[in-house]
Amino acid sequence: MNITSKYRSLSVQAKAALWFTICSFLQKGISFITVPIFTRLMSTEEYGTYTVYLSWLQILTIMTSLYLFNGVYDNAMAKYEKQRDEYICFAYPSHYGEAVFSVGGFEGGFREVAKFYYTNESGYNEQYTVYCSDNPCLGDTRVKVIYV
Numbered sequence: 001m002n003i004t005s006k007y008r009s010l011s012v013q014a015k016a017a018l019w020f021t022i023c024s025f026l027q028k029g030i031s032f033i034t035v036p037i038f039t040r041l042m043s044t045e046e047y048g049t050y051t052v053y054l055s056w057l058q059i060l061t062i063m064t065s066l067y068l069f070n071g072v073y074d075n076a077m078a079k080y081e082k083q084r085d086e087y088i089c090f091a092y093p094s095h096y097g098e099a100v101f102s103v104g105g106f107e108g109g110f111r112e113v114a115k116f117y118y119t120n121e122s123g124y125n126e127q128y129t130v131y132c133s134d135n136p137c138l139g140d141t142r143v144k145v146i147y148v
Contacts, residue, residue: 009122087133089113094127101131109134 010018031054038050092099094115101110114130 006124009124011120011122087135089130089132091128091130094129099129099131103133 007015007018039047042050088110090099090101090110099110100107103109110131110133112129113132115127116130117125117127119125
């Protein structure tokens with residue numbers, strides 16, 4: 001199966017997530033590459049103006065993306081209010097790599113508990129890795145996941 005047929009078999013939500021991810025990487029990559037160039041070419045005042053524009057870009061990014069990844073977590077906390085005292089589990093496609101979890105600024109607190117395969121209605125088969133928190137009663141705690 002080639003890449004275009006895999007892409008066509010994705011759901012609309014998966015395509016949107018894919019393009020959101022690609023565009024985020026491009027945006028951050030361009031910023032990362034241009035900072036050393038701009039600091040050499042611009043005066044202090046010009047670079048200050050540039051950073052003001054970058055600040056506005058970050059504000060607009062928040063407004064346009066609505067920080068959907070945070071909204072999903074908030075919706076789950078509202079929908080499953082009675083289960084807040086239970087363990088937090090997280091499943092993600094295994095090809096993302098290993099996950100590092102940050103709870104309250106501290107890394108760790110999660111362990112790998114399972115791997116499973118899921119086949120969607122289009123027949124695409126994907127392996128998922130499942131992590132669960134070591135401690136119950138995390139309640140409204142936000143967990144940051146970083147793929148390495």
